[in-house]
Amino acid sequence: MSNTPTDRRYAKSHEWIKDEGDGSYTIGITAHAQELLGDLVFVDLPEVGSQVEAGGDCAVVESVKAASDVYSPVTGEVIAINEALDGAPETINEDAYGSGWMFKVKVTDSGSMGELLDADGYDAVIAEEE
Structure with missing residues (x-):
């Protein structure tokens, strides 16, 4: 049985997007992506006010294994970032x-x-990769 939340949409590149119902959408990487990366040690997020393009790279996550680009699932303007990740990137793993x-x-x-x-x-998509 899947633990993939059904209240959001997913990109094949392993990002999720959730409609907050107020015109904003929250974006992150999937549990599958963070499992593949391993323990995250650094996150580079886009700047508030910057524009992101659907399918374009907009952030970077680094683990003890590798660095990986994060792609925006949609086109829009960044209106908030999760500043807590700056000092605690492992929150994504958790x-x-x-x-x-x-x-x-x-x-x-x-x-x-x-x-x-x-x-x-x-x-x-995950099943095809395994």
Whole structure:
């Protein structure tokens, strides 16, 4: 049985996005992604006010194993970042779908939302990789 939350959408590149219902969307990396990376030691987040493009790299997570780009699942403006990650990147390892969120955006082009997967679709992507 999957532990992939059903209240959000997923990119094939292992990011999640959750509609907060107020015009903002929270973005992070999936539990599967953080498991592959291992213990995270550094996170480089986009700046508030910066523009992110769907499919474009916008952040970096570094682990004891490797550094990996994080891609935005949507196009929009960064309206908040999770500043707590600056001193505690391991929060993503501990709670990827909760307190390990990375940044919030105000979507300016919703066209890319249709390309995102639901939880079952994302689980199928993971199964294909294994």
